[in-house]
Amino acid sequence: xxxxxxxxxxxxxxxxxxxxxxxxxxxxxxxxxxxxxxxxxxxxxxxxxxxxxxxxxxxxxxxxxxxxxxxxxxxxxxxxxxxxxxxxxxxxxxxxxxxxxxxxxxxxxxxxxxxxxxxxxxxxxxxxxxxxxxxxxxxxxxxxxxxxxxxxxxxxxxxxxxxxxxxxxxxxxxxxxxxxxxxxxxxxxxxxxxxxxxxxxxxxxxxxxxxxxxxxxxxxxxxxxxxxxxxxxxxxxxxxxxxxxxxxxxxxxx
Amino acid sequence: xxxxxxxxxxxxxxxxxxxxxxxxxxxxxxxxxxxxxxxxxxxxxxxxxxxxxxxxxxxxxxxxxxxxxxxxxxxxxxxxxxxxxxxxxxxxxxxxxxxxxxxxxxxxxxxxxxxxxxxxxxxxxxxxxxxxxxxxxxxxxxxxxxxxxxxxxxxxxxxxxxxxxxxxxxxxxxxxxxxxxxxxxxxxxxxxxxxxxxxxxxxxxxxxxxxxxxxxxxxxxxxxxxxxxxxxxxxxxxxxxxxxxxxxxxxxxxxxxxxxxxxxxxxxxxxxxxxxxxxxxxxxxxxxxxxxxxxxxxxxxxxxxxxxxxxxxxxxxxxxxxxxxxxxxxxxxxxxxxxxxxxxxxxx
Numbered sequence: 001x002x003x004x005x006x007x008x009x010x011x012x013x014x015x016x017x018x019x020x021x022x023x024x025x026x027x028x029x030x031x032x033x034x035x036x037x038x039x040x041x042x043x044x045x046x047x048x049x050x051x052x053x054x055x056x057x058x059x060x061x062x063x064x065x066x067x068x069x070x071x072x073x074x075x076x077x078x079x080x081x082x083x084x085x086x087x088x089x090x091x092x093x094x095x096x097x098x099x100x101x102x103x104x105x106x107x108x109x110x111x112x113x114x115x116x117x118x119x120x121x122x123x124x125x126x127x128x129x130x131x132x133x134x135x136x137x138x139x140x141x142x143x144x145x146x147x148x149x150x151x152x153x154x155x156x157x158x159x160x161x162x163x164x165x166x167x168x169x170x171x172x173x174x175x176x177x178x179x180x181x182x183x184x185x186x187x188x189x190x191x192x193x194x195x196x197x198x199x200x201x202x203x204x205x206x207x208x209x210x211x212x213x214x215x216x217x218x219x220x221x222x223x224x225x226x227x228x229x230x231x232x233x234x235x236x237x238x239x240x241x242x243x244x245x246x247x248x249x250x251x252x253x254x
Numbered sequence: 255x256x257x258x259x260x261x262x263x264x265x266x267x268x269x270x271x272x273x274x275x276x277x278x279x280x281x282x283x284x285x286x287x288x289x290x291x292x293x294x295x296x297x298x299x300x301x302x303x304x305x306x307x308x309x310x311x312x313x314x315x316x317x318x319x320x321x322x323x324x325x326x327x328x329x330x331x332x333x334x335x336x337x338x339x340x341x342x343x344x345x346x347x348x349x350x351x352x353x354x355x356x357x358x359x360x361x362x363x364x365x366x367x368x369x370x371x372x373x374x375x376x377x378x379x380x381x382x383x384x385x386x387x388x389x390x391x392x393x394x395x396x397x398x399x400x401x402x403x404x405x406x407x408x409x410x411x412x413x414x415x416x417x418x419x420x421x422x423x424x425x426x427x428x429x430x431x432x433x434x435x436x437x438x439x440x441x442x443x444x445x446x447x448x449x450x451x452x453x454x455x456x457x458x459x460x461x462x463x464x465x466x467x468x469x470x471x472x473x474x475x476x477x478x479x480x481x482x483x484x485x486x487x488x489x490x491x492x493x494x495x496x497x498x499x500x501x502x503x504x505x506x507x508x509x510x511x512x513x514x515x516x517x518x519x520x521x522x523x524x525x526x527x528x529x530x531x532x533x534x535x536x537x538x539x540x541x542x543x544x545x546x547x548x549x550x551x552x553x554x555x556x557x558x559x560x561x562x563x564x565x566x567x568x569x570x571x572x573x574x575x576x577x578x579x580x581x582x583x584x585x586x587x588x589x590x591x592x593x594x595x596x597x598x599x600x601x602x
Contacts, residue, residue, distance in 0.1 A: 014432070058425075082424075082432065083425055102434075
């Protein structure tokens with residue numbers, strides 16, 4: 001059997017050391033390397049294409065989740081963190097297991113066994129096996145915390161955009177185009193996600209395809225019979241749906 | 255409610271006032287009306303002493319009547335009480351005086367003439383007594399309310415302080431334990447050292463509930479433990495320098511007031527940066543104030559995930575609760591340096 005090519009991403013050297021030590025006795029594992037932040041992790045995953053990644057969540061500048069969102073072909077992920085509150089989100093991101101620091105060798109081996117099965121089955125890890133969790137995730141969305149930043153990439157370069165810099169968002173099939181002060185960025189995500197995770201006081205969904213920052217709106221105009229558009233301060237014109245118009249009426253109070 | 259005459263030492267003042275009234279009363283009878291000394295003294299003492307016995311009872315009317323909010327009922331109560339008191343008092347004293355000095359024709363006439371005046375004076379006495387009782391009652395009520403309010407405030411302050419006191423971040427503990435777990439593999443010596451540091455830190459942070467103040471020296475020692483532990487986790491990414499003048503060490507500060515500031519520096523400095531972060535502590539004492547400066551550099555590109563300043567806000571609230579001032583914590587950001595200055599009044 002081919003060895004499982006493995007990468008460790010954690011900002012604490014001792015946390016990496018313990019994973020390395022636990023892995024040493026496992027003949028099936030080939031350790032490719034260790035990364036101490038999300039940027040390096042992103043780069044290494046794209047270059048080395050590992051089968052399995054041990055991933056910390058809280059790391060400087062870019063969290064494990066944000067890094068994962070940027071990957072086109074995610075490897076099998078085992079999260080390793082001291083935070084228990086991310087467990088649901090971890091499984092939403094197709095994590096095979098979620099290790100809470102500190103963990104025993106036995107618990108660790110259990111996770112590795114699951115990962116081996118998954119790698120051996122050779123399934124595409126993205127977009128599989130999430131259907132069973134749909135209702136849980138839906139609930140998770142409902143009470144989701146507001147986001148304050150979005151990680152995007154252009155080519156292989158990662159940008160962290162503050163939510164304050166987003167002017168409006170446009171739906172593009174499986175992607176969302178974020179229009180910011182420093183230009184547009186494309187991010188794989190849903191409008192539903194942004195509708196529920198952007199600060200509700202600052203943004204309004206005016207159309208199936210558009211979410212707009214309220215402060216960017218210059219005026220709302222009637223366009224033909226029964227239909228409206230919003231004009232942004234830079235002259236951009238966006239369509240407004242019937243329900244979008246009533247939402248606008250509500251938040252702008254006209 | 256405390257009786258102003260019967261309980262405590264109020265009766266002394268009451269007796270004195272009664273004595274003065276008797277003296278004036280007797281003098282008027284003797285000098286102005288030309289009555290004999292015996293009669294003047296007898297009239298004055300008996301007449302006023304009887305009122306002196308009746309008056310303390312009026313306190314109960316005042317206490318009882320002030321409970322009802324109905325003004326008409328209040329007026330009615332006092333009218334009835336006044337009539338009853340004055341009538342009883344004047345009648346009994348006049349009757350008794352008439353009996354005692356039955357041989358004195360002139361005095362009998364005077365007694366008959368003065369009956370109406372005695373009634374009028376009686377109403378006046380009644381009014382003054384009740385007025386004074388009301389004043390005393392208001393004063394007592396106010397005192398009680400004040401002390402109750404103070405008690406409530408202290409209670410509130412206590413619970414608020416307990417809530418605001420730095421709470422140990424569980425992730426810090428679990429991450430530290432994970433580091434220890436790693437150290438046991440190859441560096442057991444270091445693992446033991448870290449266990450001891452973590453224990454000392456936890457003992458200090460968890461056990462200081464009842465004590466409200468600690469010396470700055472103890473506080474710095476505790477936060478140094480915390481930073482030592484974080485240094486084991488983050489290695490050379492974290493460095494800590496301190497510059498504390500000896501005069502500061504014995505100053506008393508609210509317990510665990512420094513800790514949230516250091517945690518803040520580590521959270522927004524070390525946790526969010528890839529490069530080295532230097533945490534600095536500087537303490538000086540002048541102008542009756544302890545000046546504590548905690549600074550750290552941070553990565554200005556990093557966008558913190560969650561809103562800043564809950565820790566700082568808590569420290570500010572605690573300082574204002576303990577010292578009653580809102581200007582003791584100052585936060586300044588200069589490019590990539592974050593400065594927090596805390597002032598602690600030392601002249602207490």
